[in-house]
Amino acid sequence: MRTDFELTWGQGAEFGHIAFRDGRAEWHAVLNLPAGTRFADPLADLRRRFHTWHDPIPALLDATRPAAVLHHDVNELRTPLPSSTVGRIALLGDAAHAMPPHLGQGACHALEDAITLAAALATEPTVEAALARYDAERRPRSQAVARAARQAGRMGRQLSHPLAVTLRNTAMRLTPSRAAARMILRHHAWVPPQLP
Ligand SMILES: Cc1cc2nc3c(=O)[nH]c(=O)nc-3n(C[C@H](O)[C@H](O)[C@H](O)COP(=O)(O)OP(=O)(O)OC[C@H]3O[C@@H](n4cnc5c(N)ncnc54)[C@H](O)[C@@H]3O)c2cc1C
Structure with a gap:
C-alpha cells in the first residue's frame, strides 16, 4: 500500500x-x-x-x-547497554535500544533484531554463539541510529528559542531536498540476513 x-x-x-x-x-x-x-x-x-x-x-x-488519542511521555535508553544479551537471554527492540521517534526507526530496528536473532539461532552451533553474533551484528547499528535519532530530536522538535528555530528553519530551507532526504534515509539501508 x-x-x-x-x-x-x-x-x-x-x-x-x-x-x-x-x-x-x-x-x-x-x-x-x-x-x-x-x-x-x-x-x-x-x-x-x-x-x-x-x-x-x-x-x-x-x-x-x-x-x-494516546498520550505518553517519550522515554529512551540514554545510556547505551554494554551488551544486549545476558547468558541465554537476549533483549530485542525498545528493551535493547529505546530511541526517540524522530527518525521513525524504533519498530524497524525491533524487526531487524528479530530476523538477525532468528538467522543466528538457525546457523550457529550453540545458543551462546548465536547470541554473541546477534549482539555483535545488531548493537553497533541500533545504538548508532538511536544516537542519530536523539540528534534529530535536538535539532527538530526540541529547539524552542526563537533565534535557534529561525536559524534551523533557514538552514532547512537552504538544504537541497535531496540532501535532506539522504540524511534521513542513510539509516534505512539494511540488508537482512538470509534465513536457511
Ligand atoms: C510517537 C511515536 C512515533 C513512532 N513512529 C515510529 C515509526 O514511524 N517507525 C518506527 O519504526 N518506529 C516508530 N516508533 C517507535 C516504535 O513505536 C517502537 O520502537 C516499537 O513499538 C518498539 O517495539 P517493541 O516490541 O520493542 O516494544 P513495545 O511496542 O513497547 O512492546 C512491548 C510490549 O510488551 C508489553 N509488556 C511490557 N512488560 C510486560 C510484561 N511484564 N508482561 C507482558 N507484557 C509486557 C507492553 O505492554 C508492550 O505491549 C514511534 C514511537 C513513538 C512514541
Whole structure:
C-alpha cells in the first residue's frame, strides 16, 4: 500500500502524519513538556496548539475521535547497554535500544533484531554463539541510529528559542531536498540476513 509521510517542526513541537491510500491516516505530535504532564482533554489541547499550523494538520485533528488519542511521555535508553544479551537471554527492540521517534526507526530496528536473532539461532552451533553474533551484528547499528535519532530530536522538535528555530528553519530551507532526504534515509539501508 502506498503512503505519504510528512513531518513538520515548530517551536518546541513536532507533528508527523502518514496518509494511507485507503483513506485512513495516522498522526503523532511531540511536545517539549515536563515529564508526567497530562491534560483532561489531550485532543482539545492539541487542537489549540496546532490550529495555526499548515494543512492538513488542523483538519487531521478535527477528524480525530478523542478516544483514539494516546498520550505518553517519550522515554529512551540514554545510556547505551554494554551488551544486549545476558547468558541465554537476549533483549530485542525498545528493551535493547529505546530511541526517540524522530527518525521513525524504533519498530524497524525491533524487526531487524528479530530476523538477525532468528538467522543466528538457525546457523550457529550453540545458543551462546548465536547470541554473541546477534549482539555483535545488531548493537553497533541500533545504538548508532538511536544516537542519530536523539540528534534529530535536538535539532527538530526540541529547539524552542526563537533565534535557534529561525536559524534551523533557514538552514532547512537552504538544504537541497535531496540532501535532506539522504540524511534521513542513510539509516534505512539494511540488508537482512538470509534465513536457511
Ligand atoms: C510517537 C511515536 C512515533 C513512532 N513512529 C515510529 C515509526 O514511524 N517507525 C518506527 O519504526 N518506529 C516508530 N516508533 C517507535 C516504535 O513505536 C517502537 O520502537 C516499537 O513499538 C518498539 O517495539 P517493541 O516490541 O520493542 O516494544 P513495545 O511496542 O513497547 O512492546 C512491548 C510490549 O510488551 C508489553 N509488556 C511490557 N512488560 C510486560 C510484561 N511484564 N508482561 C507482558 N507484557 C509486557 C507492553 O505492554 C508492550 O505491549 C514511534 C514511537 C513513538 C512514541
